[in-house]
Amino acid sequence: MNMKNDQIQTLNYCAHAIEDLRETAAMLQRAMPQSANVLYRLIAMLQSSVKFILPNCCNLVEPDEVRQAHIDLMRLPFPCVAFEAPWDKGQEGPEYIGEFKQSVMTKRIALCWDARQFEPMPGLNSLLDAFKDGGVFVLPIYWGPEHKKWTVALGGAFVPYGSELDRVDLDTALPATKIANAAKIAAGHAHAKSMQFRSEPFPILPEFYENAIATYGSRDKADAQILVDAHDEVMVLIQACSxxxxANVTTSDIDAPIVLNKKREASGKQPFFSYKVLELAEERKAHGGNGAGGHHASPRMHLRRGHLRQLERKVVWVRPAMINAESPRGVVYKDYSVVPPRSE
Known part of the structure; x- marks a missing residue:
């Protein structure tokens, strides 16, 4: 996300992903028809999703500061949301978490949907039989310099509502979770005292999933690969929703470019979408309007890192940093009230 002269440039990841996924689905139609049909459903979800622009690596909350309050605030603002974020960590090549290869993926979409609203793969919502309160499905869609094409992950993670943050316990964890956590601990991405919350892996591309099972020699290892791959996008969900x-955070709209979209449509390309960005309510009030105006204008300051704190019966957002390198205002530190999660 580029920020210059008080403007946030739209990423347009979803539009480009839709174009690539259409090509992939067409190629798979004969050899892997089930996966092709799922891709077409995911394309429709990407088109209808409400799209948010997030900062690099969704740098909103310190990783070690994720608490139960963040988990409790995990409620999607819309039934289907696409969180877009650049992912530049300065990594030059792939890394391995245990036996699971992690290629460099510099552009990310976390496609998140309410479990009761959509079912891109037939039978997927049977997972709800074990979670009566529902939850959120999170699916990674990514682009990397190695293949230079948008790709859907092998699967994603279902995060049930009411999850409890607790210590990692490899002795009592389910097989796939145990394998994934052991791999992350061995790679230094977690430790024995790390906190975790409940998430269940789900496959999304049937034929690719069966191939992964054959490659790894077990369904548990294929599911562990899914959990490792979906970790970043699950954290995007938790951070963004929190x-x-x-209460002091609102959204500003960036309208789709009308003239450019007419040119894209005329050439058979996917039109670009409108976007939402996060801004502090006080900053929005100070500058008037929503900062959109159809010209890609945006809030002058963009939320970056902070953390939540529980004070008696309310949650507060502590030390949000509003970042803009060209602003003379610099960084602002305050405590703000947060709307507590509703009790169902």
Missing amino acids: VINC
Whole structure:
């Protein structure tokens, strides 16, 4: 996300992903028809999703500061949301978490949907039989310099509502979770005292999933690969929702470019979409309007890192940093009230 002269440039990841996924689905139609049909359903979800622009690596909350309050605030603002974020960590090549290869993926979409609203793969919502309160499905869609094409992950993670943050316990964890956590600990991405919350892996591309099972020699290892791959996008969900549900945070709209979209449509390309960005309510009020105006204008300051704090019966957002290198205002530190999660 580029920020210059008080403007946020739209990423347009979803539009480009839709174009690539259409090509992939067409190629798979004969050899892997089930996966092709799922891709077409995911394309429709990407088109209808409400799209948010997030900072690099969704740098909103310190990783070690994720607490139960963040988990409790995990409620999507819309039934289907696409969180877009650049992912530049300065990594030059792939890394391995245990036996699971992690290629460099510099552009990310976390496609998140309410479990009761959509079912891109037939039978997927049977997972709800074990979670009566529902939850959120999170699916990674990514682009990397190695293949230079948008790709859907082998699967994603279902995060049930009411999850409890607890210590990692490899002795009692389910097989796939145990394999994934052991791999992350061995690679230094977690430790024995790390906190975790409940998430269940789900496959999304049937034929690719069966191939992965054959490659790894077990369904548990294929599911562990899915959990490792979906970790970043699950954290995007948790961080973004915890900030969106702050009382002092609102959204500003960036309209789709009308003239450019007419040219794209005329050439058979996917039109670009409108976007939402997060801003502090006080900053929005100070500058008037929503900062959109159809010209890609945006809030002058963009939320970056902060953390939540529980104070008696309310949650507060502590030390949100509003970042803009060209602003003379610099960084602002305050405590703000946060709307507590509703009790169902």
